[in-house]
Amino acid sequence: MGILLYNSLTGKKEPLVTLEPGKVRFYACGPTVYHFFHLGNARMFVVFDTIRRYLEYRGYEVRFVQNFTDIDDRIIQRAHELGISPRELAEENIRYYFEDAGKLFIRRATVHPRVTECVDDIIRFIQDLVDRGHAYERNGSVYFDTSSFPEYGKLSHQSPEDMRAGYRIEVQDEKDDPADFALWKAAKPGEEWWPSPWGPGRPGWHIECSVMNYLYLGEQIDIHAGGRDLIFPHHENEIAQSEAHSGKTFARYWLHNGTLNINGEKMSKSTGNFIMARDLLARRDPRAVRFFLLSAHYRNPLNYTEEALDQAEQALARIDRLIRDLEHRAEALQTMRGALDRAEEVPSDAARSDVEQIRRAFIQAMDDDFNTADGMAAIFDGVRLVNTRLEDGGVNLGDLRLYRDLFVELLSVLGIPKKDEARLEDEIERLIAERAEARKRRDFARADEIRDQLRHRGIVLEDTPYGTRWSYES
RNA sequence: GGCGCCGUAGCCAAGUGGUAAGGCAGAGGUCUGCAAAACCUUCACCGCCGGUUCGAAUCCGGCCGGCGCCUCCA
Numbered sequence: 001m002g003i004l005l006y007n008s009l010t011g012k013k014e015p016l017v018t019l020e021p022g023k024v025r026f027y028a029c030g031p032t033v034y035h036f037f038h039l040g041n042a043r044m045f046v047v048f049d050t051i052r053r054y055l056e057y058r059g060y061e062v063r064f065v066q067n068f069t070d071i072d073d074r075i076i077q078r079a080h081e082l083g084i085s086p087r088e089l090a091e092e093n094i095r096y097y098f099e100d101a102g103k104l105f106i107r108r109a110t111v112h113p114r115v116t117e118c119v120d121d122i123i124r125f126i127q128d129l130v131d132r133g134h135a136y137e138r139n140g141s142v143y144f145d146t147s148s149f150p151e152y153g154k155l156s157h158q159s160p161e162d163m164r165a166g167y168r169i170e171v172q173d174e175k176d177d178p179a180d181f182a183l184w185k186a187a188k189p190g191e192e193w194w195p196s197p198w199g200p201g202r203p204g205w206h207i208e209c210s211v212m213n214y215l216y217l218g219e220q221i222d223i224h225a226g227g228r229d230l231i232f233p234h235h236e237n238e239i240a241q242s243e244a245h246s247g248k249t250f251a252r253y254w255l256h257n258g259t260l261n262i263n264g265e266k267m268s269k270s271t272g273n274f275i276m277a278r279d280l281l282a283r284r285d286p287r288a289v290r291f292f293l294l295s296a297h298y299r300n301p302l303n304y305t306e307e308a309l310d311q312a313e314q315a316l317a318r319i320d321r322l323i324r325d326l327e328h329r330a331e332a333l334q335t336m337r338g339a340l341d342r343a344e345e346v347p348s349d350a351a352r353s354d355v356e357q358i359r360r361a362f363i364q365a366m367d368d369d370f371n372t373a374d375g376m377a378a379i380f381d382g383v384r385l386v387n388t389r390l391e392d393g394g395v396n397l398g399d400l401r402l403y404r405d406l407f408v409e410l411l412s413v414l415g416i417p418k419k420d421e422a423r424l425e426d427e428i429e430r431l432i433a434e435r436a437e438a439r440k441r442r443d444f445a446r447a448d449e450i451r452d453q454l455r456h457r458g459i460v461l462e463d464t465p466y467g468t469r470w471s472y473e474s
Numbered sequence: 475g476g477c478g479c480c481g482u483a484g485c486c487a488a489g490u491g492g493u494a495a496g497g498c499a500g501a502g503g504u505c506u507g508c509a510a511a512a513c514c515u516u517c518a519c520c521g522c523c524g525g526u527u528c529g530a531a532u533c534c535g536g537c538c539g540g541c542g543c544c545u546c547c548a
Contacts (some may be wrong), residue, residue, distance in 0.1 A: 011478095029548070037548085044548040074546070158477050158544075181545065205545090227548025228479085237545085258479080259542065270546055295497080296487060301480065301541070308486055311498040315486090318497080321511065365488085373488050377496035384496095384513085391505095391513055 003058060005223075006299060006369045008231060008254040009155055013369055018222045019252070024055050024062045025217040027251070029209060029226035029234070030112070032069040033093035034078045038274040039293075039304060040227075040260040040267035042104060046290055047257045047298040048225045049106045050415050051370050057413045058363075065216045066109040067209060068094055070116050071202050076191055086192050087116075095433065100277050102429025103286045105415045108468070111216050115208040119194045122203045122211045125245060126183045126196075134244040138174045140186030140199040146179040149240045155254060156232035181237050183207050206237040213242060213250070224251035228258055228299075229266070258301045260293075267304070275304065286426070287416050288313040294372040294414055315380075319407060320419045322383050325390065326404040333397045347398035354389065355406045358382035362410050372414065379410050428459060432468050435461075 003016040018024050028048045031037050037045075055062050070090035079089040098108075115122070126142055129135040134148045146152045146160055153159045160179040182204035187193035193200035213221055219242070226235060235254065242250040259266040267274045280289060292312035296302040361381065365374035386403050389395055395403075408418050417425050431450050438446040451461050461468055 031548080032546095041548050047548095072546095153477095156477065156543075161476095179545090225548095229543065229547055232477085232543055233545045234547090257548070259548080261541080264540070266542065266547090268547060292486090299479090300487090303486090305486085307498090311486055314499090315497045325511080371488070373486095373497095374495075377488065380496050387512055 003055075003367045004369055005253055005255065007252075008256050009251075011157075014253070016222075016253070018060070019220055022059065022061060024060045024223060025221040026052060026055070026062055026064045026223045027209070027213050027217060027221055027225070028064070028066045028109075029230055030066040030068050030109075031093075031097060032072045032074060033090045033097060034072065034075040035093060035269065036096055036276045036278045037100060038267055038269060039262075039277050039280060040274065042100075042277040042289075043260040043293045043302065044225075044227050044257050045101060045106045046104055046293045046415065047370075048255075050294060050372065050413075051223075051225070051255070051298075052107070053413055053415055054366050054370060058367075062110075063217060064109045065111045065113065065212065067212050068097070068112060068114045069205075069208060070094070070114045071192070071208075072205070090114075090116075095437075096278070098429065098433050100281065102433070103281045103426055104277065104290055105286070105417060105425055107415075113212045113216060115203060118208065118211055118215065119203065121215055122207055123184075123194075123196050125211045125214065125241075126207065128245055129183065129241065132244065135183055136176065137198050140201060141174065141182055142184040142198055143175050143180045144183050144237065144240060144244075145176065146181070146240065147177060149244050151243070152179070152240050153236065155236045155239055158232070181206065181233065183241070206234055207241060209234070209238050210241040210245065213238075214245070219246040219248055219250075221251050223253045223255060225255040225257075228256040231256060255298075257298045258296075260302050260304060262304045264303065284309060285313060287419070288316055290414070290416055291316045291376075295376065297369075297371055297373050299369075315376075316416070319379065319383055319411065322386060323404055323407050323418060326386075326400050326407075329390070329395075330397055330400040330404065333400065344396040345398045345401075346396075347402040348396060351389070351395070351399035351402050354382075354385055355402055358385065358406060359410070362413075366413075375410075375414070379407070382407070382410075428454065432461065436468060 004013045005016055006013050016024075026048075028044075031041060052062050052064050068090070071086070075086045075089055079086040082089065094114075126135060129144065130137065130142065133145075135142050135144050137143075160177070184196060184198055184201050184207075185204055186198070187200045187202060191202070193202055213224075224235070224238075231254075239250050261267060262273055262275060265271075265273055277289075288309060289312075292309050293302070295308075295312055295315075358378065358381070361378035362375050365371045365378050368374070386407075389399075389403075411418065431454060435447045435450040438444070438450070454461060
């Protein structure tokens, strides 16, 4: 029995069958970098980082792409307010993204493409759509012709006719049909622009994701993920663009996480109903914040309260105490080595069987549409079982280590490092960010210094064209 | 108006046909110099009303309450 995942496209749980056996092409919508991200954004990042980790845990090679939208109305607007250029604002917020994401133990994607790096590819992609009769130009803007794509609406389960009934905003006359959407926006005076066959302008909101998928994952991908509120119009439009372009099915599985609520309503920057991840992380244990974000199933709504966070902190402390207890006992036994048969380093059959049972329960829960709440329950069942073993005595050194490694393993699948390592991972991310800055300044002395410093601590850095990844030296 | 989601103990939260996981908080107990931790015990008429079924938190219908999307949104 393999992994089942809920597919928004079909409304059903389906077995995971990837395009290429053993490999997953996974795209998650990333942030528009005009500000810090809030806890609702954080939930999405944490959820899909956890799914990525779990897929890897189950043996898949995951190519995980997450974009930065660094061209956008809000970026232009906020940059203007702050009196800096849109580029400066975006750069700054990308840096803040990595800082805050690092604190939440969100790993770097395989690739973090930026819209500004893909403008030429975007223009080519739009030109292809125009050539194939799926898009048309009006006054320097280009629009997607939804009537040219009969399956438009298949993700949000609405036909263009249904949607028409709900239009809140008076339609621009420029478009042939109100359901059509912009691929390329003609520049208004004073706005940032790029040259194109249709005149100066910039990419529309949805096109970047289609193009980045195409560039970094190919015409067809396995999993496309994002917040529930992106189903329409963003993901619907992405499907239209990508499938009109390739003539093939774009993503096999669409995953959407539920909203994070505060005061019973969706956390949202535009309504002012939000709490910045950065502010929360400054006063709360990041491990507990991550634990809280995973305490509900990812598709369900999750309500933020201080009390829920307190409870997450207490619950996590229970696991931490057991791990610490196991380590302390192991240390004690080690100093008595030879004096007792309990110093035996080969784990007993009983302990092996316990560990297998706990791991199996965890996998069974997570295989079922990444049910982290159930997975946590499996961990707590394990905590009780192992505590019972410790009460009964007769646990040898090998057993202690086996148990300890199990809990560290399962927590790490959820992206929660062992308590005393949390600070370390955070620090590594910070150093990598600092090194990236240094490299950008061509200050290679400082960059190498950081690399050497980390190497001495058993951490290997690897620079890829798409960023730096790190791992423990094996 | 259209599409969709949610309502499980004081709190958080799994569970989609066979008489309710897990966590937090609480109560009682064991252990302990005291305490903590740990362990044991304890704590639910699954929003309401009908229906289907031998059997429903789970399926169907209706109602009540809350929420999301319908071109700013994760």
